[in-house]
Each structure stands twice: as C-alpha cells, then as structure tokens.
Amino acid sequence: MMLELKSPQLLTDTELLAHIEGALTQVIATRSLAAKLKEATQYALLGGGKRVRPLLCLHCCAAANGNMDHAMPAAVAIEMIHAFSLVHDDLPALDNDDLRRGRATTHVAFGEALAILAGDALLSIAFEQALSCVIGAAHIAHELASATTEMISGQVLDTLGGFPKDFNPAQQLELIHRQKTGALIRAACRMGAFAAAANADTLDRLTRWGETMGLMFQVVDDILDETQSSQHLGKSAGKDAAQGKMTYPKIHGLAWSRDHVKELLEHSEQLLKPLGAPAQPLRTMAQALATRTK
Amino acid sequence: MMLELKSPQLLTDTELLAHIEGALTQVIATRSLAAKLKEATQYALLGGGKRVRPLLCLHCCAAANGNMDHAMPAAVAIEMIHAFSLVHDDLPALDNDDLRRGRATTHVAFGEALAILAGDALLSIAFEQALSCVIGAAHIAHELASATTEMISGQVLDTLGGFPKDFNPAQQLELIHRQKTGALIRAACRMGAFAAAANADTLDRLTRWGETMGLMFQVVDDILDETQSSQHLGKSAGKDAAQGKMTYPKIHGLAWSRDHVKELLEHSEQLLKPLGAPAQPLRTMAQALATRTK
Numbered sequence: 001m002m003l004e005l006k007s008p009q010l011l012t013d014t015e016l017l018a019h020i021e022g023a024l025t026q027v028i029a030t031r032s033l034a035a036k037l038k039e040a041t042q043y044a045l046l047g048g049g050k051r052v053r054p055l056l057c058l059h060c061c062a063a064a065n066g067n068m069d070h071a072m073p074a075a076v077a078i079e080m081i082h083a084f085s086l087v088h089d090d091l092p093a094l095d096n097d098d099l100r101r102g103r104a105t106t107h108v109a110f111g112e113a114l115a116i117l118a119g120d121a122l123l124s125i126a127f128e129q130a131l132s133c134v135i136g137a138a139h140i141a142h143e144l145a146s147a148t149t150e151m152i153s154g155q156v157l158d159t160l161g162g163f164p165k166d167f168n169p170a171q172q173l174e175l176i177h178r179q180k181t182g183a184l185i186r187a188a189c190r191m192g193a194f195a196a197a198a199n200a201d202t203l204d205r206l207t208r209w210g211e212t213m214g215l216m217f218q219v220v221d222d223i224l225d226e227t228q229s230s231q232h233l234g235k236s237a238g239k240d241a242a243q244g245k246m247t248y249p250k251i252h253g254l255a256w257s258r259d260h261v262k263e264l265l266e267h268s269e270q271l272l273k274p275l276g277a278p279a280q281p282l283r284t285m286a287q288a289l290a291t292r293t294k
Numbered sequence: 295m296m297l298e299l300k301s302p303q304l305l306t307d308t309e310l311l312a313h314i315e316g317a318l319t320q321v322i323a324t325r326s327l328a329a330k331l332k333e334a335t336q337y338a339l340l341g342g343g344k345r346v347r348p349l350l351c352l353h354c355c356a357a358a359n360g361n362m363d364h365a366m367p368a369a370v371a372i373e374m375i376h377a378f379s380l381v382h383d384d385l386p387a388l389d390n391d392d393l394r395r396g397r398a399t400t401h402v403a404f405g406e407a408l409a410i411l412a413g414d415a416l417l418s419i420a421f422e423q424a425l426s427c428v429i430g431a432a433h434i435a436h437e438l439a440s441a442t443t444e445m446i447s448g449q450v451l452d453t454l455g456g457f458p459k460d461f462n463p464a465q466q467l468e469l470i471h472r473q474k475t476g477a478l479i480r481a482a483c484r485m486g487a488f489a490a491a492a493n494a495d496t497l498d499r500l501t502r503w504g505e506t507m508g509l510m511f512q513v514v515d516d517i518l519d520e521t522q523s524s525q526h527l528g529k530s531a532g533k534d535a536a537q538g539k540m541t542y543p544k545i546h547g548l549a550w551s552r553d554h555v556k557e558l559l560e561h562s563e564q565l566l567k568p569l570g571a572p573a574q575p576l577r578t579m580a581q582a583l584a585t586r587t588k
Binding site: 033036091112116117123124127131132137138141142144145146152154155156157159160161162 | 328405410435
C-alpha cells in the first residue's frame with residue numbers, strides 16, 4: 001500500500017476501493033493455507049461487497065489526521081470479520097441463504113464443512129491482520145474482538161431469541177441491531193481512530209458518529225428489504241417480513257423510518273463539525289449511506 | 295487469581311487446575327452475552343477436559359522465571375481456542391461426533407445453530423482474553439491468531455484432503471498433526487514464555503519443547519485410539535481406523551510408535567536441561583503425557 005503518495009482527501013473513492021480490494025486480495029494470497037481453504041476464503045472475501053466498514057475505518061483515520069496506510073490492516077481485518085459473519089449466518093442451520101451479492105453463498109459453492117472452516121479462518125486471520133498495525137495494534141485488536149463477540153451475541157438473539165423478559169418489540173429490535181450491525185460499524189470507526197492515535201475528544205466523536213451510522217445503516221437496510229426487489233438487491237428481499245422478523249418499517253412504519261434516517265443524518269453532521277475538512281469524506285459517506293438503493 | 299501468594303513450584307497440580315477452572319468459569323460468567331450463548335459456551339468450555347494447554351502455558355511461564363498470574367489470561371485464551379475447535383469439529387458437517395468427554399457434544403445438547411455461534415464466540419472472546427495480558431499482550435495474541443489459523447488449515451486437510459501432490463502418507467500425517475494439534479500446543483508454550491518476557495534462548499527452547507510435546511501428544515493419542523475402549527476414553531475409539539484415517543500406528547506400526555514416544559520424551563528432557571529447577575513441572579508433565587492412558 002502506498003496511499004502516502006497522495007493526500008487521502010485527493011484519492012477518489014474508486015482509487016481507495018481499488019487499494020482496499022488489493023489489500024484484501026493480498027491478505028489471503030500471501031498466507032500459507034490448505035489449498036481448498038484458500039479458495040473458499042477468497043471466494044467469501046472477494047465476492048464484491050460495498051466495503052463500507054473498511055472505508056469507514058480509513059476515512060475515520062484520516063478524519064483524526066492519521067495516515068491511512070496505518071489503518072489499512074485494521075480496514076482489512078474488519079472486512080474479514082464481516083465476511084466471516086456472512087458465511088456463518090448464511091449456513092443451513094442459521095439463515096439458510098443460497099444467494100448473496102448475486103451469487104451462490106459459500107456453503108452452496110464449497111459445501112458446509114468448508115464454509116464453517118473458511119468462516120473460522122477469516123475470523124482468525126482478521127486478528128493476525130489487526131495485530132500487524134504499526135500504531136495501536138493491541139487497542140485495535142481488542143476493539144475488534146469485543147465488537148465481534150457482541151455481533152455474535154446479536155446473531156444469537158436474532159436467530160434464537162432469548163431477550164430479557166421486559167423488552168418490548170421496539171427494544172428487542174434496537175438491541176439486535178445495535179449488537180448485530182452496530183457493533184462492527186462502531187468498531188470500524190474506532191479502529192481507524194486508534195490507528196491515528198486520536199485524542200480523547202476525537203475518539204469520542206468518531207465513536208458516537210459510528211453508532212449513528214450503524215443505526216442508520218440498519219434502518220435503511222430494513223427499508224430496502226421492504227421496498228426493493230431481490231434482483232435489484234442481489235439477495236433475497238422481503239425475507240425478513242416473510243420470516244416474521246422485526247424490522248423498523250414493520251414496528252414504526254415506513255414514513256417514520258424514512259424520517260428517522262434524516263434525523264440520524266443531521267445528528268451525524270453535528271458530531272463531525274469540529275473535525276473540519278479532514279472529515280469531509282465521512283460526510284459524503286453518510287449522505288451516500290442514507291440515500292443508497294441497494 | 296492470586297497465584298503469587300505461593301511459589302508456583304509449591305502449588306500442587308490439583309491447586310493449579312482449580313485456579314484454571316476458576317478462571318475459565320469467570321471469563322464467561324462476567325461477560326455480557328445473550329443468555330443462550332452464555333449457556334452454550336459454558337457447556338463447551340467447562341465440561342471437563344485435561345486442561346493440557348493452560349497447564350503448558352502456565353508452567354512455561356514459570357520455567358522462564360515469569361509470574362504465573364501474568365500468563366493466566368493467555369492460558370484461558372488457549373483453552374477457549376481448543377474448546378472452539380472441538381465444538382466446530384464435532385458438527386454434523388465435519389466429524390459428526392455425538393460424544394465428547396463422556397457427554398453429548400454441544401450441537402447435540404444445544405442444536406447446530408447455537409453450536410456454530412458458540413464456537414465463534416469462544417474464538418472471539420479468546421482474543422479479548424489474550425489481549426488483557428499485562429506483559430506481551432500483542433505478541434501473545436498474534437501467536438494465538440497464527441496458531442489458530444494453522445490449526446484450521448490442518449482441520450481442512452484432515453477433513454477434506456488436498457495435500458501437495460508429492461506428499462507420501464507419512465508426510466501427510468506429519469503435516470496434519472503439526473498443524474492440527476501441534477500448532478496450538480506450541481503456541482501455549484510460547485504464550486507462556488511471552489508472558490514471562492523470556493529471553494531469546496529460553497523462548498527458542500520452550501518453542502522446540504512445545505513442538506516435541508505436540509508431536510508426542512498426537513502419537514500417544516493415535517496409540518490410545520487403537521488400543522483403548524470408547525468407554526475408557528470417554529469418546530469414540532477406533533473411529534480413526536474405521537474411517538480410514540491415517541494414524542501413527544497404521545503407518546509406522548504400534549511398536550515403532552511406542553519407541554517414538556520414548557525418543558521424543560528423551561529429546562524433550564535435553565531441551566529443558568539449561569532451564570534447571572523452574573522447569574521441573576514441565577518434566578513431570580512430559581512424563582505424564584507420555585504415559586497417559588486416556
């Protein structure tokens with residue numbers, strides 16, 4: 001990676017995404033692994049995806065006046081955790097999904113045994129990556145570990161239930177999403193801040209901004225699941241509703257959900273104000289995440 | 295943990311094992327987790343087991359003149375990785391085992407979905423633990439991550455094959471065991487040494503001693519699988535042979551395998567010589583591992 005050659009703010013998103021894809025390709029290609037495991041992890045990690053978490057990590061590093069190069073191993077690590085979670089969540093015993101990003105899920109393409117082990121390997125190699133950061137490695141890896149545990153706990157609630165007895169549906173929904181999606185998005189931002197050795201105020205702002213993004217991301221996801229076709233999304237749409245799962249539109253209505261996205265976007269803007277120009281890519285990302293259609 | 299109260303050499307194995315069980319119980323009990331996930335991870339982690347890896351880790355720390363307290367989070371972490379690997383290896387899509395340590399495997403007791411997620415959580419919390427070490431946390435966690443990846447790669451070879459084309463059966467067997475069992479045992483020893491901030495010579499000796507123990511452990515396991523009953527072992531005996539899996543007795547014969555255990559034991563003694571009295575518990579462990587009957 002040689003992002004230093006150009007000021008991060010001058011990199012187009014296309015250029016930055018090319019750097020991320022390059023780093024994701026390298027991490028598996030250069031790792032000594034059983035041939036079948038290498039193939040399956042590459043399939044799971046390199047099959048498209050919006051790379052939202054790595055972008056958040058890198059842009060948060062830059063917003064805290066850090067060098068994006070220093071955050072790249074953390075960006076790779078967080079995307080590997082995301083990929084691991086998709087591989088395991090798609091398994092027959094869990095969500096039993098055949099289609100992901102417009103192609104066969106890992107267990108359909110490689111069999112269940114290899115999908116389980118490929119998910120495990122993505123998780124494990126993610127920590128090798130996080131620990132290779134030159135600044136804040138131990139903080140970054142610990143952030144990654146605790147967010148991963150929280151995400152898994154959220155997946156248990158989502159798949160198998162077991163909420164505290166006094167939780168109403170709206171509280172259940174919030175808990176699931178804060179853990180299942182929110183924890184990793186928040187961690188992506190904090191890991192970027194750690195790689196920049198950010199001060200306490202900046203770390204706190206980027207943490208709260210990440211929490212806001214995590215929530216917004218999920219509300220938008222729920223809206224899209226209800227309003228878009230499977231073909232457009234490249235995954236099974238309407239499935240949440242069909243399975244009787246809780247979603248924001250279902251509990252609060254579609255109009256409320258859309259208003260809520262606007263409120264969260266405004267709140268995120270307030271949080272970034274003191275960070276000035278280096279946070280500009282984060283503002284652009286928030287806008288794009290709020291208005292995405294897939 | 296207050297192991298400092300007593301010199302490590304004065305702790306009996308029973309006392310040390312009680313400390314380990316206490317630490318393993320604490321790590322899940324004090325972690326905020328979905329109720330079902332907590333139950334399943336506790337079942338998987340606290341269902342007996344010889345605690346060989348934590349003992350190796352703690353004794354290697356003491357052999358390098360470290361404080362055993364400092365190695366306890368690493369000892370817990372390595373046992374969690376071992377527990378994770380058992381839960382996933384036992385799954386129907388992999389080894390499909392119903393019995394482990396004389397009781398139902400995790401997926402039989404809790405269902406497949408929760409077993410997959412409990413394994414994932416054990417893996418993730420293991421890194422939280424490793425990173426809580428007060429000395430050498432980043433080294434310890436990196437050692438754990440790379441050994442875990444190697445173990446998973448070994449499991450892929452064992453379950454699905456895919457060896458380099460020019461490998462003969464003896465080479466295949468060695469590669470599987472070096473990765474599948476050896477990597478984690480070696481890591482247990484190195485993590486203990488890191489927690490003691492060991493010098494290069496001591497780290498190297500404990501690394502090679504760990505490699506010798508890993509190999510010996512596996513040869514003994516293969517001998518027991520062929521010579522002992524399922525009831526005695528608390529797991530399905532003779533299964534390796536029945537499934538046509540390679541074992542040391544099958545490839546080299548039972549007499550050669552027994553001789554090899556003796557050679558490895560002698561070699562391990564040579565490696566420990568310069569470490570003197572603090573390495574005495576390691577000598578006792580090597581002897582016990584060589585002569586175990588279950």
